[in-house]
Amino acid sequence: MMTRMLRALFTLCIVWPVIWLWLGLRVKHRERLPKSGPAIVVANHNSHMDVFALLSLFPLREQAKVHPVAAADYFLRDKRMAWFALNILNIIPISREGGAANPLAQCEQALRDGKTLILFPEGTRGEPGKLAPLKSGLWHLSQSMPEVPIIPVWLRGTEQVMAKGNRIPLPLFIDVTIGETLRFHPEKKVFMDDLKQQLLMLQQQTTGNHPHE
Amino acid sequence: MMLLEKSLAVIFALLLVASVVNGLLVWLRPAKDWRELTLRIRTWWVIIVLFSLAMLSPNWLALTFFALVSFMALKEFLTLVPSRHSDRMPLLWLFIAIPLNYWLIGIGWYGMFVVFIPVYVFLFLPARMVIAGDTQGFLRTASQLHWSLMTTVFAFSHVAFLLVLPADGQQTGALLVLFLVGLTEFNDIAQYLWGKSLGRIKVTPKVSPNKTLAGLVGGVATTALLAMLLGPLLTPLSWPMALLAGVIIGVTGFCGDVVMSAIKRDIGVKDSGTLLPGHGGILDRLDSLIFTAPVFFHFIRYFCY
Numbered sequence: 001m002m003t004r005m006l007r008a009l010f011t012l013c014i015v016w017p018v019i020w021l022w023l024g025l026r027v028k029h030r031e032r033l034p035k036s037g038p039a040i041v042v043a044n045h046n047s048h049m050d051v052f053a054l055l056s057l058f059p060l061r062e063q064a065k066v067h068p069v070a071a072a073d074y075f076l077r078d079k080r081m082a083w084f085a086l087n088i089l090n091i092i093p094i095s096r097e098g099g100a101a102n103p104l105a106q107c108e109q110a111l112r113d114g115k116t117l118i119l120f121p122e123g124t125r126g127e128p129g130k131l132a133p134l135k136s137g138l139w140h141l142s143q144s145m146p147e148v149p150i151i152p153v154w155l156r157g158t159e160q161v162m163a164k165g166n167r168i169p170l171p172l173f174i175d176v177t178i179g180e181t182l183r184f185h186p187e188k189k190v191f192m193d194d195l196k197q198q199l200l201m202l203q204q205q206t207t208g209n210h211p212h213e
Numbered sequence: 214m215m216l217l218e219k220s221l222a223v224i225f226a227l228l229l230v231a232s233v234v235n236g237l238l239v240w241l242r243p244a245k246d247w248r249e250l251t252l253r254i255r256t257w258w259v260i261i262v263l264f265s266l267a268m269l270s271p272n273w274l275a276l277t278f279f280a281l282v283s284f285m286a287l288k289e290f291l292t293l294v295p296s297r298h299s300d301r302m303p304l305l306w307l308f309i310a311i312p313l314n315y316w317l318i319g320i321g322w323y324g325m326f327v328v329f330i331p332v333y334v335f336l337f338l339p340a341r342m343v344i345a346g347d348t349q350g351f352l353r354t355a356s357q358l359h360w361s362l363m364t365t366v367f368a369f370s371h372v373a374f375l376l377v378l379p380a381d382g383q384q385t386g387a388l389l390v391l392f393l394v395g396l397t398e399f400n401d402i403a404q405y406l407w408g409k410s411l412g413r414i415k416v417t418p419k420v421s422p423n424k425t426l427a428g429l430v431g432g433v434a435t436t437a438l439l440a441m442l443l444g445p446l447l448t449p450l451s452w453p454m455a456l457l458a459g460v461i462i463g464v465t466g467f468c469g470d471v472v473m474s475a476i477k478r479d480i481g482v483k484d485s486g487t488l489l490p491g492h493g494g495i496l497d498r499l500d501s502l503i504f505t506a507p508v509f510f511h512f513i514r515y516f517c518y
Binding site: 171 | 284285288289291292296298301304305308486487488
């Protein structure tokens with residue numbers, strides 16, 4: 001209850017003013033975002049701003065049910081960071097090393113509970129404007145939950161706003177293009193190639209000339 | 214009712230007429246696509262309500278409003294132009310110039326306002342860029358930064374400086390702003406309507422192929438005529454001077470429009486953004502005002518203040 005209130009306060013007083021006033025999101029095809037979970041939102045990853053931009057797409061009531069999936073080794077590296085990541089950002093930590101019985105068990109449980117996951121299949125903040133090789137964790141997750149819709153999203157401008165090591169976000173607009181829902185495919189390579197194609201197509205739509213419809 | 218309230222009421226009446234006509238068109242000719250126009254008028258409502266509130270509020274609040282418009286416009290401009298990673302700090306300094314610029318207007322320090330961005334910030338930015346040390350594309354970046362600041366902040370803020378010009382009871386700064394902004398927007402519409410109905414000689418075939426000489430002349434003439442009628446009422450200008458002011462607004466407004474078009478073509482976009490549905494970005498709406506504001510400001514300041 002207490003953390004829930006703190007989380008709402010953090011969104012209202014810090015995230016929203018920064019995202020909507022200081023920066024500004026230009027969202028294309030917002031209607032493609034499902035109103036409620038379970039769902040998996042996948043996006044390219046260049047900046048810490050990415051997760052805040054994606055969280056801001058959801059209304060405040062919905063946000064308690066949205067969980068970014070994040071690397072345990074980075075976000076749980078010290079106590080204060082871990083508290084913030086787990087309680088305020090609402091992350092589901094995931095091990096990048098492997099070894100555990102099923103690293104995705106917590107994600108599967110969340111989806112079964114009707115929650116929405118935010119996933120960066122590149123696995124890390126890659127080079128700006130370039131799509132790094134995609135990790136196949138998403139396919140494994142989708143295999144056990146094949147009915148859950150997967151929504152690809154392309155973010156542009158977050159790396160200019162705040163790159164690795166920057167502290168003050170630079171006021172620039174962020175373009176968010178939401179793609180059409182993807183479904184599970186039993187063939188791993190087909191599924192991953194399809195996802196990559198979708199993301200690259202969204203990149204084209206976002207960065208290219210945007211004439212009137 | 215005061216003159217300002219009356220003028221604002223007239224603007225709202227005009228907007229109401231536009232909405233009714235648009236509604237009739239949608240109703241009578243449903244076959245044609247009116248979505249763009251409907252969206253445009255709806256956005257006009259938002260713009261004009263905000264603008265009117267700013268005009269009716271005390272100066273500090275109105276200046277804050279103009280500073281926010283500058284902030285949005287600068288943000289839009291900088292999102293459009295490609296920037297290097299090393300430009301981060303100089304870019305942040307650009308934003309710090311906005312409150313300083315509007316603060317100078319607020320305290321009415323004209324001498325400092327008029328040199329602050331064109332001289333001091335102009336010299337400071339490249340000096341700050343040298344610290345970052347990236348010489349690849351240095352001149353290009355320095356020009357882009359200065360250009361964006363000069364247009365969206367310095368030139369545009371001349372509208373705000375009209376607000377703090379000394380009032381003489383009848384005529385206030387808000388009325389000057391209304392005169393300038395009203396005529397600039399009227400001129401945009403007049404140029405468009407005249408150009409649509411007649412003219413074959415293209416003025417700027419490579420930049421804006423829709424602009425015709427007849428459109429330009431007709432637009433300027435209509436704007437000048439309206440300025441002649443409104444000038445003696447809203448400003449300290451006599452009718453011949455108001456006519457001249459109208460010609461100046463007409464011609465510079467046209468220039469602002471085509472210059473911003475050229476920049477958008479250079480970058481390779483049609484609209485500068487998506488902030489104003491039906492219009493495009495905020496720069497698409499401010500383009501002509503960026504040119505009319507400083508020229509009109511210095512015209513009226515030289516002759517009347």
